[in-house]
Amino acid sequence: MIWASLKRNPLGLVGLALLIAMLVxxxxxxxxxxxxxTRQTGEPFEPPSAAHWLGANDxxxxxxxxxIYGARISLLIGVLAAGIAMVIGTGVGLLAGYxxxxxxxxxxxxxDVVLVIPFVPLMVLLAAYLGQNLWNLIAVIGLLIWARPARxxxxxxxxxxxREYVTAARAAGARDGHILIKHILPGVLSLALAQFVLATxxxxxxxxxxxxxxxxxxxxxxxxxxxxxxxxxxxxxxGAWVWWVIPPGLMITASVLGFALLGFALExxxxxxxxxxxxxxxxxxxxxxKAKPAVNKSPVSR
Amino acid sequence: xxxxxxxxxxFVLVGLFALAACAAPTPEPTKAPPPPAATSVPAATSVPxxxxAPEPTKPPAPTATTKPVSLRMAILADExxxxxxxxxxxxxxxxxxxxVYDTLFILDADSLPKPWLAKEDKISADGKVHTITxxxxxxxxxxxxxxxxxxxxxxxxxxKVVRARFSTPVRNAKIETPNETTVVITxxxxxxxxxxxxxxxxxxxxxHLWEGVADxxxxxxxxxxxxxxxxxxxxxxxxxxxxxxxxxxxxPAVDELLMPIIKDPTTVFSSLKTGEIQxxxxxxxxxxxxxxxxxxxxxxxxxxxxxTTLLLFNSERAPWNKKEVxxxxxxxxxxxxxxxxxxxxxxxxGNPGWIHPQSxxxxxxxxxxxxxxxxxxxxxxxxYKDANNDGIREADGKNMEGTLLVYSNNPQRIRxxxxxxxxxxxxxxxxxxxxLEVNSLDAKVWPDFDVAKGRDFDLSMWGWSAPVxxxxxxxxxxVHSDPVIGNSNVGGYKNPAADKLxxxxxVTTDLDKQKTLVRQMEALIAQEMPFVLxxxxxxxxxxxxxxxxxxVYQKGQGIFNKLSFLPGVKP
Numbered sequence: 001m002i003w004a005s006l007k008r009n010p011l012g013l014v015g016l017a018l019l020i021a022m023l024v025x026x027x028x029x030x031x032x033x034x035x036x037x038t039r040q041t042g043e044p045f046e047p048p049s050a051a052h053w054l055g056a057n058d059x060x061x062x063x064x065x066x067x068i069y070g071a072r073i074s075l076l077i078g079v080l081a082a083g084i085a086m087v088i089g090t091g092v093g094l095l096a097g098y099x100x101x102x103x104x105x106x107x108x109x110x111x112d113v114v115l116v117i118p119f120v121p122l123m124v125l126l127a128a129y130l131g132q133n134l135w136n137l138i139a140v141i142g143l144l145i146w147a148r149p150a151r152x153x154x155x156x157x158x159x160x161x162x163r164e165y166v167t168a169a170r171a172a173g174a175r176d177g178h179i180l181i182k183h184i185l186p187g188v189l190s191l192a193l194a195q196f197v198l199a200t201x202x203x204x205x206x207x208x209x210x211x212x213x214x215x216x217x218x219x220x221x222x223x224x225x226x227x228x229x230x231x232x233x234x235x236x237x238x239g240a241w242v243w244w245v246i247p248p249g250l251m252i253t254a255s256v257l258g259f260a261l262l263g264f265a266l267e268x269x270x271x272x273x274x275x276x277x278x279x280x281x282x283x284x285x286x287x288x289x290k291a292k293p294a295v296n297k298s299p300v301s302r
Numbered sequence: 303x304x305x306x307x308x309x310x311x312x313f314v315l316v317g318l319f320a321l322a323a324c325a326a327p328t329p330e331p332t333k334a335p336p337p338p339a340a341t342s343v344p345a346a347t348s349v350p351x352x353x354x355a356p357e358p359t360k361p362p363a364p365t366a367t368t369k370p371v372s373l374r375m376a377i378l379a380d381e382x383x384x385x386x387x388x389x390x391x392x393x394x395x396x397x398x399x400x401x402v403y404d405t406l407f408i409l410d411a412d413s414l415p416k417p418w419l420a421k422e423d424k425i426s427a428d429g430k431v432h433t434i435t436x437x438x439x440x441x442x443x444x445x446x447x448x449x450x451x452x453x454x455x456x457x458x459x460x461x462k463v464v465r466a467r468f469s470t471p472v473r474n475a476k477i478e479t480p481n482e483t484t485v486v487i488t489x490x491x492x493x494x495x496x497x498x499x500x501x502x503x504x505x506x507x508x509x510h511l512w513e514g515v516a517d518x519x520x521x522x523x524x525x526x527x528x529x530x531x532x533x534x535x536x537x538x539x540x541x542x543x544x545x546x547x548x549x550x551x552x553x554p555a556v557d558e559l560l561m562p563i564i565k566d567p568t569t570v571f572s573s574l575k576t577g578e579i580q581x582x583x584x585x586x587x588x589x590x591x592x593x594x595x596x597x598x599x600x601x602x603x604x605x606x607x608x609x610t611t612l613l614l615f616n617s618e619r620a621p622w623n624k625k626e627v628x629x630x631x632x633x634x635x636x637x638x639x640x641x642x643x644x645x646x647x648x649x650x651x652g653n654p655g656w657i658h659p660q661s662x663x664x665x666x667x668x669x670x671x672x673x674x675x676x677x678x679x680x681x682x683x684x685x686y687k688d689a690n691n692d693g694i695r696e697a698d699g700k701n702m703e704g705t706l707l708v709y710s711n712n713p714q715r716i717r718x719x720x721x722x723x724x725x726x727x728x729x730x731x732x733x734x735x736x737x738l739e740v741n742s743l744d745a746k747v748w749p750d751f752d753v754a755k756g757r758d759f760d761l762s763m764w765g766w767s768a769p770v771x772x773x774x775x776x777x778x779x780x781v782h783s784d785p786v787i788g789n790s791n792v793g794g795y796k797n798p799a800a801d802k803l804x805x806x807x808x809v810t811t812d813l814d815k816q817k818t819l820v821r822q823m824e825a826l827i828a829q830e831m832p833f834v835l836x837x838x839x840x841x842x843x844x845x846x847x848x849x850x851x852x853x854v855y856q857k858g859q860g861i862f863n864k865l866s867f868l869p870g871v872k873p
Contacts, residue, residue: 044589045589059643059717060643131738132710219735219736228713231568233587233589234571234587234590237568238590
């Protein structure tokens with residue numbers, strides 16, 4: 001069903017293609033990259049040449065290879081941080097949606113608090129206290145972005161909890177834990193998947209942002225770290241930004257865009273309310289001519 | 303639902319925007335500088351305001367040649383109100399302080415102490431009594447004469463109200479003033495570096511204004527005797543100095559000096575390119591030297607830099623407590639390659655004996671050595687071999703590995719650390735480079751800036767500022783095992799022979815004997831390797847020649863000094 005819906009969404013397919021490309025790059029870095037990015041293979045600040053398509057960085061490492069290997073770090077951070085966010089977000093969403101009393105209110109206020117935490121100052125603090133390494137970065141990003149998925153999932157739980165089969169289960173004497181896990185969780189899993197993809201997208205961007213500011217782990221070759229060195233070694237003043245800043249920028253944009261497009265598409269395919277909206281509005285102009293008749297045939301519209 | 307979408311879409315947009323902005327030639331908008339982003343943005347935006355209105359009576363167009371010289375020289379951080387207790391950074395804060403105040407001696411272009419407010423200093427045979435004769439033509443900015451009473455008051459004030467830099471060198475000194483122009487200082491012990499610290503370092507304060515000041519941090523009267531008067535200071539924005547026309551060494555060649563605070567180095571140098579500022583206290587990064595040197599209206603002055611960059615061992619922790627291990631690490635590192643790669647050649651290879659090769663105290667016989675085979679032999683002879691074939695040798699059953707700490711805000715040093723880690727791998731030692739935020743690193747290596755509090759690290763990238771190198775007797779502080787005398791011995795190095803030599807050096811005032819002892823100490827450090835001296839970064843300072851071009855490069859310390867504004871004055 002997901003695939004069927006996705007097939008009708010060209011933007012979603014573009015996103016999927018971008019992600020597959022990134023994934024291939026990350027997994028096949030050993031074979032694709034022309035050099036080992038940790039070795040000095042060129043002159044420091046070497047401009048692009050046949051040997052080094054994107055030139056060399058400040059200590060003569062091949063920038064193209066850095067970017068290809070960087071896909072590993074950036075995707076790893078994105079996926080793991082999003083994973084943390086989803087575990088917390090799904091848990092909080094389930095509980096807050098199911099227990100609508102004091103527990104729900106308390107949890108939702110917590111969500112509100114997390115939503116407004118300014119993460120740069122927090123990151124500075126955590127970098128100082130925990131040390132700047134990859135795992136801390138992942139944990140911090142995960143802890144900062146779970147609130148939005150939690151809200152989305154809660155709203156779905158609110159509706160699921162009123163369904164007849166849930167009422168029936170309760171009447172039959174099922175315990176809350178049983179109902180939550182057996183009856184409600186399956187109903188939000190597909191939604192969680194879409195949220196996970198979107199969270200990955202923001203994690204990658206946040207990582208790049210923090211690393212660029214020097215708050216990430218400067219000894220890891222993520223795309224943000226490449227930008228950090230480009231900025232620190234004055235690529236903007238010396239003209240080297242053409243090959244040292246734009247390519248990592250494009251990589252970040254492409255992966256964020258890929259995850260975001262796929263996320264939107266999945267959300268649309270999996271979230272019943274959005275599906276209905278997509279059928280009645282044409283806010284996504286590029287897809288509307290084809291999508292409309294197709295969606296009209298869908299069971300929900302009938 | 304839509305808010306989530308918008309949120310994500312916004313992120314994507316921001317990414318695209320960042321790119322678009324990066325592509326623009328003048329990149330200020332993207333230069334959100336690191337941590338204190340919130341405070342730095344207003345500072346950066348305030349700069350144009352400052353530069354627009356330096357003084358209403360002086361239109362910026364430099365048409366007539368008789369116009370007073372006005373100079374805009376950017377600094378990178380606020381230095382607070384300028385008094386000896388409030389200025390923030392040793393550089394450029396102390397140098398700014400010295401535009402307003404004077405010292406008894408001054409460091410000349412070779413960084414050697416020469417008389418300034420003092421006409422001469424006679425040292426007694428036992429080295430304990432300094433009889434200083436003052437000039438009699440020096441006046442405070444308010445017209446009152448500067449006399450021996452001011453000197454006595456100032457040094458006693460430093461004894462009473464502590465700021466370590468100025469207070470430590472005058473501790474337990476007795477000061478007498480037989481007449482208006484004579485000061486007699488009696489020290490408990492001879493101090494060979496007394497001419498440098500405090501004489502050429504501690505600013506003399508006006509007694510008639512400072513008497514009764516209990517909390518100098520709240521006292522913001524910057525009346526001094528120096529070549530400039532501080533006429534305006536706007537926190538986080540700028541300092542404005544005006545020439546002191548009655549300065550005893552002559553009126554400075556710059557009539558107005560405006561020092562805007564621009565926190566982002568990239569903005570500093572792009573402002574220099576556009577002519578919004580004409581000079582900066584900030585050194586030019588190696589990668590920009592070529593670009594700025596070729597500009598017709600700018601000049602880059604290059605000179606030796608005395609600031610050091612070193613690889614520090616925790617000499618209390620195995621296996622780094624073994625001299626041979628430290629020697630092997632040193633032999634494995636090609637410091638010339640570090641200079642060529644990290645500094646693009648704009649630096650000087652480290653002298654393992656600490657002293658900069660251009661210092662008059664350096665012994666040319668002491669040289670850096672790069673010899674991987676010899677390093678391996680040293681370790682083999684200790685019996686430290688790679689028995690389990692994992693590429694890392696074992697020392698007494700434990701892998702020879704350690705964490706190499708480095709400041710996360712210093713990309714140059716991170717790169718050097720990475721190259722060092724790769725180099726020692728060749729001899730079977732594993733360094734794991736870990737970048738730490740400045741305060742966290744200091745807390746591990748130099749807790750509370752007090753070596754008596756111990757240390758918790760294996761290895762660290764480290765460095766000392768230029769003044770530590772200017773005064774060769776400071777070597778004592780680097781190696782002495784007593785935490786009070788060896789207050790810069792951050793690696794916890796301990797060796798009775800070094801202590802003995804240091805004890806002799808720190809009380810020797812005879813210059814020839816001092817030179818001999820300094821050379822012995824240099825040889826000892828090169829042999830013992832409490833640290834590996836990696837390199838000294840050369841200073842490259844760029845300025846616009848049309849605005850002002852009489853800068854004096856003070857050896858090892860750069861162009862921002864009092865003498866740069868007093869052309870022709872040779873102390």
